[in-house]
Amino acid sequence: MKILIIGAGMYVTGRNNTGTGTILSSIAQYSKSANVEQVTVVARSQNNASVVAESVARINKTIGSNLKANYQSLASPAELTNYLSANKFDCAIVSIPDHLHFQYTKALLDNGVKSLVVKPLTPTLNEGVELLNAQKATDTYAAVEFHKRWDETNLITRRYIQEGKLGQVLYYEVGYSQRISIPLETFKGWSDKSNIFQYLGVHYVDLFYFLTGYKPLRCSALGTNGVLREKGVESWDSVHVMLEWENPSDGSRVVSNFNTNWIDPNTSSAMSDQRYKVVGTKGRLEIDQKNRGVEFVSESEGIQQLNPYFSEYLADADGLIQFQGYGHKSIAQFLTDIVDLNNGKTTSEKLGKTRPDLLSSLVSTAVIDAVNQSLNKNGAWVNVPEIEEIKWK
Ligand SMILES: NC(=O)c1ccc[n+]([C@@H]2O[C@H](COP(=O)([O-])OP(=O)(O)OC[C@H]3O[C@@H](n4cnc5c(N)ncnc54)[C@H](O)[C@@H]3O)[C@@H](O)[C@H]2O)c1
Structure with missing residues (x-):
């Protein structure tokens, strides 16, 4: 190949x-x-x-x-x-x-x-x-x-939703932030052409679509700024989104909200802080995607929460190092x-x-497009266009 x-x-x-x-x-x-x-x-x-x-x-x-x-x-x-x-x-x-x-x-x-x-x-x-x-x-x-569609923790969420263990899904809550060194240093050349919701929040928009197959309907987004702007990066410090979805099988509505920021202190215990919650009529799932239970404390790096499940070189049963993870x-x-x-x-x-082929990925792109429009209209509600070719359940 x-x-x-x-x-x-x-x-x-x-x-x-x-x-x-x-x-x-x-x-x-x-x-x-x-x-x-x-x-x-x-x-x-x-x-x-x-x-x-x-x-x-x-x-x-x-x-x-x-x-x-x-x-x-x-x-x-x-x-x-x-x-x-x-x-x-x-x-x-x-x-x-x-x-x-x-x-x-x-x-x-x-x-x-x-x-x-x-x-x-x-x-x-x-x-x-x-x-x-x-x-x-x-x-x-x-x-x-x-x-994130390959992360086992998300596959558990998907199964529990499909098996009805949460009952009817009512709301989805996402907290996602990243160290300020990312927009200021790592992506300095282009961070002003993106924002934290478009670059990172989009993961959890696609994830909710993957988990449920629901249709995004409309959103309202507000941002805060000042810290990045003061340092020469024209992007939002934080983006806050309220996004309504429809369960196409019965027409019921689900509310999701996203609080994202790109200005976490560089001393934060991981590059990204990320967690979500799905709440239904019969149960609730809370997933901490930063703290996976592996804490490393050292003089040189302070306290670090490690995620060994994303992209890691780990030994197999024969002691040979393999690249593994979702x-x-x-x-x-x-x-x-x-x-x-x-x-x-x-x-x-x-x-x-x-x-996540192109058609399926148009769902999250439609949402970030609508969110960017709402951000520029001071939080006005913006409809998310329906992707007509998707066979909504
Ligand atoms: N870093 C991550 O963990 C991660 C994870 C998933 C997806 N991504 C995505 O990958 C993309 C790039 O991320 P990255 O971390 O590699 O960024 P990066 O800033 O480290 O690298 C960007 C690359 O794009 C090239 N580039 C910049 N401007 C260009 C131009 N005008 N024409 C052609 N090439 C140009 C640069 O030479 C560089 O090779 C982003 O869309 C990001 O969302 C990154």
């Missing part, structure tokens, strides 16, 4: 000691038991060549893989289109800032390259719909990397799906029933 990666940032390479770097690690792990002929990483600056080479060398050494990756610098979607006319790939993974997802993914789909896009699909619904149309025109499978599962599943599509074992239509 030949894989193209667009972007050479922290999620791809784990650059600047930001951790494992999920995408290259995951492909390397996958390559230990499947054929990965070549990985090509493209981004703008030639400086990324050494970052990619060092990341791949570190990963190969850590998990005993033999991944081969080269680097190509490309300045624009037009250059990508030219490049694709001379170079063929089985699939691509797009991991660049939110506002660029559309142009690069469009170039990939127009050229028939099956694609996995990091969340959010796009910040606006119009762009998302255009990508869906490009996908249909070329019959090219594409999905969004919503890895982050890996999500990417490995996409690669397996590509092989199955190429072998005629599955179809885009079949995958669409269970995967």
